Amino acid sequence: MESFSGKTAVVTGAASGIGFALAERFAREGMRVVLADIEEAALDSAVGRITATGAEAIGVVTDVSKAADVTALAERARSKFGSVHVVCNNAGVFAGGLLWEESLADYQWLMDVNIWGVIHGIRTFIPIMLEQDTECHLVNTASMAALCAMPYAGIYHMTKHAVLALSESLYHELEVTSDKVKVSVLCPELIKTGIGTCERNRPAEYSKPGDIVESDARQLVLDSINESIQTAIDPSVMADRVIAAIRSGTFYILSDDGWRETAHQRMEDIRAGQNPALAPPV
C-alpha cells in the first residue's frame, strides 16, 4: 500500500504503548483511526489526544477475546468510516512464572487475549477486506518471543508462537487468494510501554481467588521487565517499522538487536539436532 491518506485504520490495544503509537502515526499519515481497547478511560484519553491534532478518530471499547466485541468493532468502524484498510491486531498481555506454578487462569487469560484476539481479528476483518477488493493490510503483533523460547515466560512465548504461525499461514493463503490484501507480523523487542503493568486490565473472570499465584519466579520476571523497560525503545519506532512494512509489503517486521541472534541460535540448534541453548539477547 503506497498511500494512507483518507483511508481507515483499526488498532486494538490502542489506548497504550505500541497500539497508541500506531494509531497516532496512522493519524499523522492522514488516516481515519478507530481505536479499540478494553480500558475505557485510557481509551477516551487516547482518542482525545489524537482528535486534538485535528485527525478523525473514534474509540470503541472492545475485549478482543470476545468474538462478538470484534464483530461490533468492525460494524462500528464501517458504519462510521465506510471501509477498513489497515487493521492491527495488537492487544496483548503478559504473565510470567514457572509453567507448573502458573494458574489455569494465567494460561486462559493469555491464550484468550493474545491468540483468540488475533483469531477474531482475522476471522472478522479478512472477509471484509476481500469483499471490499481494495488494497488492505492486516498487521498482527507477535513478539521476538515468537522466535525463541526463554524460561519464566513460557505461556507468553507459546501465545506469540501461535500468532506467528497464524500469520505465516495467513500470508500463504492470501498469496493464492488476493493480490490486494496483505499481512505482516510485528515482532517487537523490549519496548517502553505499559506491558509490565498489564494486570491492570486483567478481567474478574481470571482474577478469582487462586488465579494470581504469588511466586518468586513471577516476581523476578515482573521486576526484571519493569526495570529494563525504563530504558527500552520508544513505541514510535514500532510505528515507523509498521508504516515502512505496509508500504513495501514486508511480512516480517523484526527487531534489529540481539533477539535476532537468539532466534538464529534456536534455528541452528534445531538444524543441528542440539538441545536448546539458553541464549538471552545481549
Ligand SMILES: NC(=O)c1ccc[n+]([C@@H]2O[C@H](COP(=O)([O-])OP(=O)(O)OC[C@H]3O[C@@H](n4cnc5c(N)ncnc54)[C@H](O)[C@@H]3O)[C@@H](O)[C@H]2O)c1
Ligand atoms: N512492550 C514490549 O516490550 C513488547 C514486546 C513484544 C511484543 N509486545 C506486544 O505488543 C502488544 C502491545 O503491548 P504493549 O507493550 O503496547 O502494552 P500496553 O500494556 O502498553 O498496551 C496493551 C493494550 O492492550 C489493551 N488490552 C489488554 N487486554 C485487552 C483486551 N482483552 N481487549 C482489548 N484490549 C486489551 C490494554 O488495555 C492496553 O491498552 C502486545 O501484543 C504485546 O504482547 C510488546
